[in-house]
Amino acid sequence: MSTIINRILKQIGDPELLDKLLSLSKADLNSLLLGLFEKQTDKFTPADVLKTFQSNRFSTPSDASPAKFHALETQLLTAAKEMDIETVLLSPSAPLGSCSVFGCVDQYNVVSALRGTETLSDPSNMLAIIIADKLKSRTENNILPLHYATTARVVRAQAFSGRGFLANFGLFCLVSSGKDSGSYICEKELLTKHFLFYKELLREKYNAKLSIVMRKRGGYTDGDGFFASMTEVVQTMLPDTPLSLNYDNDDNKYYQGINFKIYMENEHEKMEIGDGGFVDWMNQMLGSKKERCLISGIGLDRLLMLG
Known part of the structure; x- marks a missing residue:
């Protein structure tokens, strides 16, 4: 306490x-x-509300251009649909505990609300919950992998500082779900899908200079073998992109096996714009060790800065 x-x-x-x-x-x-x-x-009086607005970082509007922001959302979601990725328009509210219950974040870093909800802080969790609901109700199956994407404006409670760090910001998230079939075949397929999307978007549409960091994480019995297999996928897809391998701090409770970071660079600066990895959320929700889930996302405000 x-x-x-x-x-x-x-x-x-x-x-x-x-x-x-x-x-x-x-x-x-x-x-x-x-x-x-x-x-x-x-x-409260109206003057009190104004005073609160002036001091409350959670209600401060973004400096990003609304027209450019929504145009970017449209571009990303259209690109996702063209790659047979299902798109979802999320509610700005999520079930209470939708992040912290999975062991991902402290509830103090989420803006909790009433009526069993919290302000949306991570769309990837919500997409995973939506997919799990469809699998549990048998309205979908993931024998062939499922791929869902969304964009959302989110709020997080931890204090950020520096260029590109805001209490509220936009995210594009991609979540894929599949069944383990041995030899990391499912994981390779999911990772290929994600990097194919980012390759086409960032390199071919933005002509961006990219670099990638692959970090080893715990969660797989043959951690070295799994990390090598996933690294090979990325190297094959992006042979000309600088790739750094990080074996430190592999005991991470958020990601399983790997965590990747995507950096984008222009003539002025280099900035992290993407992040992803495998998670065990489907296992936790559905009670099956055969479930595989890959999440990834990019920051929309940051992409606008570098675009």
Whole structure:
């Protein structure tokens, strides 16, 4: 429990208050919190709202051109459809815990909300949840891999600094799901799909100078063999692109086997614009060790900066 929470409980005079609240049903807890926020906002004035806007980084608008931003979204989603990737228009809200429950991020880094929701902070998690729902309900199967993509404006609670780092920013995310068939065949197919998309987009449409970093991660019994197989896929697809291999810090709970970073460079600067790797989220949701899932994404605001 954080120092701040301990201080608040001590101030209230009830160190067991959190446990008491958590003993309520979800519906009752939600009703209680709604009542609390209603009473809080009853005291607000329009001037208070303006003052909050001026100091709250989560509601600050982006400096990006809306026309250019939405044109880029259209370009990416159209390119995805042309590669037989299913596109989805997500809700700005996600189920509460949609990131932290998978062990990916601390809930403190997500803007939690009421009615069992949180502000969307990672579209890749939501795409994975949507795919898992379709697989569980048997409206889809992934004997042949499924590929889903989306764009979204997201909000994250951790404090960022530096050029290209904002509390709210745009992402393009690609999530693929398949079944293990041995010899890393499924993983190779998923990774090929992702890099084919980024190759056509960034090199052929943007004529971008790219470089890639491949990082080894835990999660596979034959970690070295898996890393070598995935590295070979990338080298084959992008033989002229600088590729760095990083074997450090391979005990990572987010990615399984590999994590790749995509860097884009123009005459003025070099910037990380993409990130991806295999995750075990499908295994966790569906209870099957045969499930394979690859996620990746690129930052839209950053792509606009370098484009």
